[in-house]
Structures are given as C-alpha cells and as structure tokens.
Amino acid sequence: MAYPSNTPLGRFGIETLEQGPERCVATIPATPLVNPLSHAPTIATLALLVDHLGGLINHCRRGPGQWTVSSELSLEVVPDAVDVLAATPGAPVLGISRPLGRRADDALGLCELSSGGQPLATATVRSFYIAAPDTVAQDWPADAEGVAPGPTLRELMTLDVGETGGAATVLLQGEDAALNNLVGVVHGGISSMGLELAACAEVNRDAEGAPYRTASLRVNFLRPFHSGAQARYVADRLHRGRSTGVAEAKAVGSDGRVAMLGRLTAYR
Template sequence: MRESQYRGPEPRLGVTFDECGDGSITWHQPVGDQFIGPGGRFATGGLAVLVDSGLGAENHRRRPSGMWTVTTELRIDLVSPPREGSTGLGVRTDHLGGDGRVLTTRGEVVDDDDEVVAAALVKSMEFSIGVDPDEFDDEPPWPSLLAPGTLPEVLCLTLDKRDDGPGGTRAVEAVIAPEPALANPLGNLHGGVFAAVAEIAGAAVFPHEREVSSSSLEVHYIRQVPLAEPVTVRAEVVHDGRSWGIARAATLDERGRVCAVASVTVYGQG
C-alpha cells in the first residue's frame, strides 16, 4: 500500500482510521495533552475533529456518485470526560439516511472501556466541486502525527480576552494561525478545527475562577473559511448564571458575513 500524503488536522491531533474487511471504518484518538484547554480543564473541543471526521465519513460514503460532501451542522454533548487512565477513544456510528440533499449520522464517542464519553450528530450537504471527488477517496490510512502540546498549542491558537467594563460584553478573540495542517482536503479551515476553537473561546469567556466544563457544542457552517490568513473566532457571553452559562462564537469573512457560528454551553458553579 502506498504511503499517505495527507497532513491535515486529524493526524496532527492523533486521529487515525482503519478500513475493516467488511467495508466499515473504525476511528481512534489517543487521550493526551491535546484534550487540555486553558486552565488545565478537559476541553470538549478536543473531540471535534474526531466527530467531524468519523461521522462525516459515514455521510460521505453514502453520497451520490460524482458528488462531494461538506459538514453543515455538528453537535457534541459531553456525557463525562474520559475516565482517569483511559488511553484511547473511538466512535460508534448510526447513519440515519438522507433526503437527496442532506445526509445525517449520529454516534457516540467511547473510551477504551466502551463507556460513552459524548453523544454526537453530523449533517452533511451534497454538492459538486467541479473535479472528480473520487480521487480524494483513494487516500490510504494516514499515520498519527500527534503534535505535542495542549489543544490551543496544537491548533496554533492565541487567545485575547476583552472586557468592555461593567454592563458591557465580555468576549474572547481566538486567532488561528494559517497553518496548512489545519486545512481540509480542499484547502479551507477544517470544520472540526473551527468547532474546537469555538469551544475553547466559548468556555474562556467565563471567569477562570469558575470551574467550568463544556456540556454541549453546536455548530452551523455557512460558508467556507479560507486559511490563507489568520482566522479570528470571537466568542461572547449570552448567559452567565450561577450554575451554567452559554456563549456564542463566530468567524466572519472580509465582507463581515458569518462563515460559521457555534453555541457553547458550560456547567459549573459561579
């Protein structure tokens, strides 16, 4: 088998896949520093590339001939962080079908004891890209190229906290460096990377003295996000209650149009 040339965010985060004899695909991700967010907390965003790739692949495999698929919606609901000592994660998928335009797969992220870590759902839209999409499907399984560091470091991310004062909007701007390894096969920002960054920024808008854990992450992808220049994801508080909070994160294009938007829900005592 020829060696894979793919150098995207999946191998950078340690996400790999294997093709089984029955045609199914299994996905794997080690548990390590790439799940650590600011402040040392477990970052739900570390699951986003695994979910986008694993569930999205099930949709992609069922697309009509000559068509490509792109994620339009992604949702992750954290059940519980991986148990202490867990070394790896996988995904169980359940393809729900499609309506001739949109395909839907739900699934679960499980640890090495087969205990559920998170529930997830990915919707993918079918479209034509003007070239033969099957050439991308010939890519053999890639090796893990797990980059060292925490999740913000692996995603080449810098965070800038902004506080507009009493009564103002507390916000965080996360800037993604234009690292080619964070792109999808078409050269745009990988959807799982945006989801991961949105979760990091969304959780970071809440005070660090508050012990927060991300409960859910819901993303809508509207337009492609070019990666030729740094990409800014801005997160703002929607609700900051005593026991839980909600943040909204989005990235805009040069014309001020929303390209992707996410809702991040956290639980934890204020």
C-alpha cells in the same frame, strides 16, 4: 488507516478502522490537553472526531460524481467526560457512526464516542450533497518533512490569544496548511474545536469556584473558513448562573466574514 502527520487528522492521531455506508469506526488518543485561554482540561478534540466520523458516514453514501459539505454539527457530552479522558491518558477514544434515516439531498450521521467502555458523548453531523468540485484533492498529501509542532493545543492548532477588549473572548487562528481539509480551507473539526475553546473560556471568564464544563455544542457551517491574517474565534457570554452557562462563538475568516456559528452550554 492512519493519516500523514501534516494533515488535521494525522496531527491529532486519528485512525480510521472501518468505513462504509452503514458504519464507520475511528479512534483518537485521549491525550489530556488544556484550553489555551482558560488553562482548564478540555474535551475539544471530541469535536474533531465527531466531524470526521459524521462527515465520513454521510460521504460514504454519496452518489456518482457527488461530494459532501457539512452544514451542522451537534455534540452532547456526558458530565464526567473530562475525568474519563484524564484517567486514561493515551488510551483511544472510540467513535462509531451510522446513518440516521434515509438520505435525500442531505444526510444525517449519528455518532457515539466512548473510552474504555465508558460513554463520552453522542453527536450528529448533517451534510448536503453537491457536484464534486474539479479542484478537490482526491487524497491527503504525502507526509511532509520538518519540525512537528509542540504538544500543547495552542501549538497543535496554531492558535494565539487575542485582545479581548473586555467584552469578549478572542482566539486567533494562525495559517497552517496542515490544518486544512482537501478543499484547502480549515478542517471543520479543527474550527469546531476553536469554537468550543473560545466559548467555554468565555463562560468561565472571571468565574469563581468550580469550572463550568462543556455539556453541549451546536455548530452551523455557513461558508469556508480561511485562516491567517485576522482569522479568529470570538465568543460572547449570553448567560451564567449558579449551575449553567451559555455562550455563542463565531469563526471569522481572513476575509472578515463570519464562516461558522457555535452555541455552547456548560454545567458545573
């Protein structure tokens, strides 16, 4: 299943090959992209695939009249993931998700990502079940006409670099309906990418020598994240040593409220 280009999944080329309560399979192109803040290669798109697959396997286990809301995402990345992606531009990253344990009021999905047979990451997504909202769309909209965004991550995600104030890294999330989920707020995979980009850039800010590469990302979804106005990702560095760095990032919606929290660990 391919998705219209005016959806978050379609914009990044995700295709779902299989979906059901026992297994979901999807791919995303291993397109070399760079962080708009640090200009270094990034693994941020892996978070989008994980959010899709982990949420989907949990969604496929819902009961009648139920809907799912993701509450946590955890991503663990192999040390050479950036190199693997760079070596196979355009090749698909394959993701497979399965249920982990039995479902209750919440459920846990386990994901494994690889490219060309080489492992890239393992991840989990936790979702909880609610009554299906009356306003939720049942399917993605038909493909829209218009000019497609440029090829950079900054253009694809409608991002802009904010003023740091010298103490934090800020990435602005512009308003773009093509980045929204079926409920009409920024897709959780897109916003998880924003947290990764801001946090990784903050770890590397003013650093000398080899770059720090994302090793793990933990995201908590607190409330819907609305783009536009002053919507932004703000990252603060907690630690940077010879080999490791840790940063926290938050997604602040257009209403000024913190919608998501992320913690990133990076290694040289």
